[in-house]
Amino acid sequence: MIAIARLVRAPIDERSELAALADPATGALASFVGRVRNEHEGRAVAHLEYHAHDGLAVAQMERILAEAGARWDVRGALLVHRLGRLELGEASVLAAAACPHRGESFEACRYLIERLKVDVPIWKHEHYADVGALPRWIGAE
Amino acid sequence: MPFPPPRDTLLPPIPFTPPWLGRGTVRLFAILAEKAGVDRVSVPIPPGATARSVLERLAWQHPALAAFLPSCRVAKDDRFLAADDPVRPGEEVSVIPPVSGG
Secondary structure, eight states: OEEEEEEESSOOOHHHHHHTTOOTTOOEEEEEEEEOOSEETTEEEEEEEEEEOHHHHHHHHHHHHHHHHHHSOOSEEEEEEEOEEEETTOEEEEEEEEESSHHHHHHHHHHHHHHHHHHSOEEEEEEESSTTOOOEESSOO | OOSOOOOOSSSSSTTOOOGGGOEEEEEEOHHHHHHHSSSEEEEEOOTTOBHHHHHHHHHHHOHHHHTTGGGOEEEETTEEOOTTOBOOTTOEEEEEOOOOOO
């Protein structure tokens, strides 16, 4: 199984990332792209910054990819997360799973992104459009 | 105070741990680094310390962090620790607040 876990500081190139999962045995490739939304809890978002514990984040992503490989017939999977400043609409995360059949690729892809959102140490620092509104760390209230 | 005094050792109440018993480094992230104003602090790590007791000591030493620590996890060597896992003098651990990637 190909497993790719990466943190990047430049825009995510979905095409070239997914090309790494090319395999004629996989009839299905499911992917998910998370993008920066323009509002959160009713507040207009100006931009985001993502910060991470790099070493632990990559290690956790590798564990999650291995878990997906143990649960489904995943031949190739990836988790790529961008760090630093992101503008509205830019891709923050790419998850993908390539499997022989579509059912398992959808399930595995869903699993990758759901697990990332819980167990990978990456934090969103949200900056708002309102002048005077302080940026806020999401996740910790 | 959300934490009772640390009970990790044979020692009298914290934060008065004698320095010769050892210290360690705690890395702080996101909201914790913001509240502490630094991303790395030194805390006493006496013999018998655990992931839980490190959080307790951190709360005593940095009251501004106390409210956030009950929801945090501790990691060492790129792995999350369980509450009772040992932390030894001289080691570095990371305190991980609830995450919000994706």
